[in-house]
Amino acid sequence: HTFEKRYKEVPSGFRQWDQLWHADKWLLFPENIGPKLAIDESSLSNGELYTFVTNRDSRTRERSLVAIVAGTKSEDIIAVLERIDDERRHAVKEVTLDLSDSMRKIVRSVFPKASRVIDRFHIQKLACDAVQELRVKHRWEAIQQANDEMEEAKLNGEDYVPFRFPNGDTRKELLIRSRCLLFKSAEKWTGRQKQRAAILFEEYPDIRTAYGLCHSLRMIFSKNTIKDAARLSMAKWYSKVEEAGFHSFNVIAATFYEHYDEILKFYNNRDSNAMAESFNAKIKLFRANLRGVADKKFFLFRIANLYAYP
Known part of the structure; x- marks a missing residue:
């Protein structure tokens, strides 16, 4: 316990993290955006949902995480994603998602030039x-x-x-x-x-x-x-x-x-939301290995270190 506390406070760099002040509400990594994205929701602890946007081309490895936003309310997620400059957002060509109407609204508003593909x-x-x-x-x-x-x-x-x-x-x-x-x-x-x-x-x-x-x-x-x-x-x-x-x-x-139309777009490139589900599975495994989420901000910091940075 002492070692974990010391690691968090000093060598981890957690206290110097530039996104620490808003980490429990949203995280954004615009440099990781690519032409193919996936958007899905996942639970961190006690059934509390977060929305994850990932780069499918990174295949759930380094630099695959684009954004994490607390909750599933479309207005909140749109407000965070619109912090990404227009040039990067308009360069997105395809986004895979589920049947959620709020997810469709998010993609339609934030990535207006992207094709929406509902996961089969x-x-x-x-x-x-x-x-x-x-x-x-x-x-x-x-x-x-x-x-x-x-x-x-x-x-x-x-x-x-x-x-x-x-x-x-x-x-x-x-x-x-x-x-x-x-x-x-x-x-x-x-x-x-x-x-x-x-x-x-x-x-x-x-x-x-x-x-x-x-x-x-x-x-x-x-x-x-x-x-x-x-x-x-x-x-x-x-x-x-x-x-x-x-x-x-x-x-x-x-x-x-x-x-x-959005379901049959699967046949354009045979793309699905499998990468997003794989990313969710990795987060759940990481959470299980840590025996739960005691400090939400520190947990998200470690997720960011694994999947947002090179």
Whole structure:
């Protein structure tokens, strides 16, 4: 503890840092800006969100950090980013972001000449969440069914013996243990997962249909290489969603339709927000190694030393 305190006060250079006075509110490194940026939010401690702007060409290494702003309020972030001179901001050609309206507003205001590319993985995550929502709904029904069967056995003075499928799972266990396999493509399933999936899809045809819609959406981004082909595939996917009649997937289709152009810009350079997610993962690992964030300003100072300076 003494060594850490001495390091912070003297050799680290923390007290002489030129951005110390506003570090907990915003940090800005205009010299790190490049033609391709990513904007995303991340939590430092206790769920408190900060907005990070990073240079994708630096690939989460030195000089990859452009700005950190406390909170997610678009007006505050715009005010900080507008401190960067117009020439540098207008030189930005592309910014990847998520589905957040505030992020779109920030990019539109601060980087007016940049193309906005909505990260395809956020759309895929919505589809995965819709499948899991259906699985969880059936799981609650299975728990209630098991409770009713136990109560009936108790009233009849019998021992309760739950029904088991050929792989040894009860109905509750089948739905609990199917969580991970529904996130993956069928070709990546293990032998046990294939057996479990076959039972699951036979017992719950609606989960099979939802999984098929999710997988089809994943394949649109994975296999199509040009925008026109993706547009045609998406039209076919819309038809499947309409036939299936799932509310969650109808919402996803509507979301896709509202952000159509910005999502399909992925096919211009096949860019995603993966670098921003990688940067978030590094920050979380750094925070875990330090056992949390005791001094927010000093934590941000060390982040800046790692990712903002050469």
